[in-house]
Amino acid sequence: MKACTRRSRPCSRTVRLPPDGIAGSPVTRAPSTAKMGGVTTASFGTSSPMLLSAQGVRKIYRTGAGEVWALRDVSIDVADGEFVAVMGPSGSGKTTLLNCLSGLDSIDGGRVMLAGRSLHELDDGTRTRERASSMGFVFQAFNLIPVLTAAENVEVPLLLAGVKPHEARTRAVETLARVGLGHRVEHRPNELSGGEQQRVTIARALAGRPRVVWADEPTGALDSESAGEVMDLMKELHDSGLTLVLVTHDPAVGAQAQRVIRMRDGAIVEDGAPAGARARP
Ligand SMILES: Nc1ncnc2c1ncn2[C@@H]1O[C@H](COP(=O)(O)OP(=O)(O)O)[C@@H](O)[C@H]1O
Numbered sequence: 544m545k546a547c548t549r550r551s552r553p554c555s556r557t558v559r560l561p562p563d564g565i566a567g568s569p570v571t572r573a574p575s576t577a578k579m580g581g582v583t584t585a586s587f588g589t590s591s592p593m594l595l596s597a598q599g600v601r602k603i604y605r606t607g608a609g610e611v612w613a614l615r616d617v618s619i620d621v622a623d624g625e626f627v628a629v630m631g632p633s634g635s636g637k638t639t640l641l642n643c644l645s646g647l648d649s650i651d652g653g654r655v656m657l658a659g660r661s662l663h664e665l666d667d668g669t670r671t672r673e674r675a676s677s678m679g680f681v682f683q684a685f686n687l688i689p690v691l692t693a694a695e696n697v698e699v700p701l702l703l704a705g706v707k708p709h710e711a712r713t714r715a716v717e718t719l720a721r722v723g724l725g726h727r728v729e730h731r732p733n734e735l736s737g738g739e740q741q742r743v744t745i746a747r748a749l750a751g752r753p754r755v756v757w758a759d760e761p762t763g764a765l766d767s768e769s770a771g772e773v774m775d776l777m778k779e780l781h782d783s784g785l786t787l788v789l790v791t792h793d794p795a796v797g798a799q800a801q802r803v804i805r806m807r808d809g810a811i812v813e814d815g816a817p818a819g820a821r822a823r824p
Pocket residue numbers: 604605606611612613631632633634635636637638639640
């Protein structure tokens with residue numbers, strides 16, 4: 544058992560300290576970029592290879608029936624460019640961990656440092672902007688807006704983040720092409736297969752050029768062939784430099800990560816390479 548293991552894998556990126564963390568102005572930041580078939584993902588290096596460092600994170604849900612300790616002082620580091628799978632039985636706290644590490648949910652103790660900034664100590668507006676500018680999310684339920692086309696679904700978060708409409712459309716179309724949906728940009732979700740819908744959500748997550756993508760059971764609602772395609776895409780994104788934290792029940796999915804964290808009852812009980820780990824290039 545080695546929860547909170549500091550990994551010493553060398554960072555493959557240009558490393559430069561942005562003066563003001565991940566929310567800094569693009570002018571003052573020094574992005575390293577990875578070109579992925581027409582889509583450029585920006586990554587803003589820090590002086591530490593650790594993108595994320597969480598210490599003693601506690602989450603307690605208070606309900607009428609009493610308290611649920613969903614995270615019991617969890618500590619974990621995630622390196623820039625790492626691909627981490629989070630596994631464990633239903634109810635063990637995987638979704639809660641993802642939501643707390645990404646700042647989607649509040650915490651009741653501990654600290655989450657993301658690129659050198661304490662995520663939960665930021666005010667709501669700043670934290671929301673951090674999420675929009677540096678993170679992408681993929682959920683089991685695709686959460687696409689049914690009346691919008693694939694391209695419009697990908698554009699929504701860009702427009703909300705202030706990207707100009709023309710630029711948002713260009714990026715949406717490019718990113719959909721990147722995930723193999725160049726021929727489906729004008730389709731609505733109900734005109735797409737489950738695997739295609741999940742690829743739209745991946746495009747939506749990527750279009751904001753995040754440095755980390757959080758995925759909660761991204762293959763959970765897919766048949767095995769579509770799940771395989773989605774995982775191939777995830778691995779490609781990881782190989783192009785994206786940091787990926789992915790919750791899964793599926794051992795075959797977990798085996799594709801560099802590192803597997805196992806949770807039980809709100810705690811990390813194992814942290815290491817998956818059996819049959821694939822080698823990094
Ligand atoms: N909003 C909530 N209110 C109360 N309890 C919750 C809430 N969300 C999750 N829980 C409880 O917290 C624990 C962890 O849940 P979750 O993180 O969803 O687990 P997992 O994703 O591993 O299935 C479970 O016991 C669950 O019932």
